[in-house]
Amino acid sequence: MLTVDVVHDAGIALFTIATVITLCRLAIRVHDGLLCWDDFWASFSIASGALMLTGVLIITHPTASMSQLTVVTAYYLADTGFYACVWSSRFSILCTIKRITPTYDNWLRAMATAFFAMWLFLTTQAIVHCEKHPEWKTTTLQCPLGKNVAIAQLTTAIFTDLILCLTPARMIWYSDLPMPQRVRLIIVFSTCLLTTVTSVSMVVASMSVIVSFAFRLALMWCAPELADSSSRGDQTVILTSVWATRDVENSAAKKSNVLNVEGRPDSCVLHAKGSQGSTSDSSGSAV
Template structure:
């Protein structure tokens, strides 16, 4: 790969810092918003876990890149590399678990909720399996810790397995919300809004494919950069549902206030909430759109 297209250490640091800062701000706001709204649930626990992984990963990237790539690795970069690898898997799959928990909470007590619960369990199992395999392989082969540039080169089959898992999980995060919309009466604009939020997870699959390309090529800088972008984007997507819902409510409230001021006595406006029917008391937290 040409040096023009290959990012430098400074480029890696700047890119990761900008992307992770945006992710940290959005996720922190999302958690603060859910706390003050008293709607904290399992999806927020996983979002907080993903936030911790993003922070850990960002700091580790700076430590890892603090030593020239062609110099002999020492304990600091080695530990940082381990943290980057572990936090990537935790952050990526925690964000997906957060989205799946949102689907569980919003789904009616039908077969969809059962499938969503099973999918959440599968997500957790996949994350644990990938994490154990990566740690086992890199811990068993210590030669990579003595070679510059520092990089634990996993088998290409691991990357392919990861892409397949990413694709299936992201498709699940799109198909299940689409099935929920079939059982709920929502205006067309709200249906598009709801489905678009979850469809953003498909972009994570595209980033995953790019990441695996450099994963197989064993390019340390591009492998870390694409992994950080994939994880950060996945966390941002899991934050979109509460953020977009809040913005939607604010904008709709302003429209209603403007209408009341324009027609104070001639018209009467009715504000209702569209809820997804569910036996779960938390099941209507996000789909309470003002109509």
């Protein structure tokens, strides 16, 4: 039976899992020197989730000393925090797709604009609806959103999750990548559909980095020589968290302008600068 205590415990447990996974993702990216905008949005999602959880905990366990204004504010905090958490996670997934499909840059920019518009619309719709029916502030202290809000949420969720799954489909379909790497990409992007069913956006947003890191660990365990070459950058670029050889990078840069002169993705504006110098020095000494 769904009770207040169940909601309380489930909220804390799920947020803890999402936070741990996202922190692991950020640690991997910092270690690899590949912090980018998708990591920023993942971090923003965690911060938004913390605000949402704070509001939920106040709503589910209000104390006698709390005023009506405090509980109403907590409700709005939970409501806006929920939208911010889910949509920033989708932005993180969209930025990940942009890093591996730069040829769709204009399309992805348009989708980012549409995502932001839907985020703003849903947040505004919920607030306006609750302010038009203020009786909840003196009774249940929780705003009944109604059918229209539910339909808007479901429609936008299905639309955005389908976009996040289908956008990379063309790249995967026409790529000449080995089967294990294709499977890895399919697993990563098919998990986007989970956001429609269970709203685990923060977990899904970090799946690309976690799966990539797990793939490298599997190589280290099963084929150390391949793992060693992977760590030096001797495998084909799939996700930008996997290193690539200079020959492959230069070839990709000529064909699709994915990489800049230093061998890093152009879209990765937050990555660490120090790793470039060390890479150049090691290459020069090897020659």
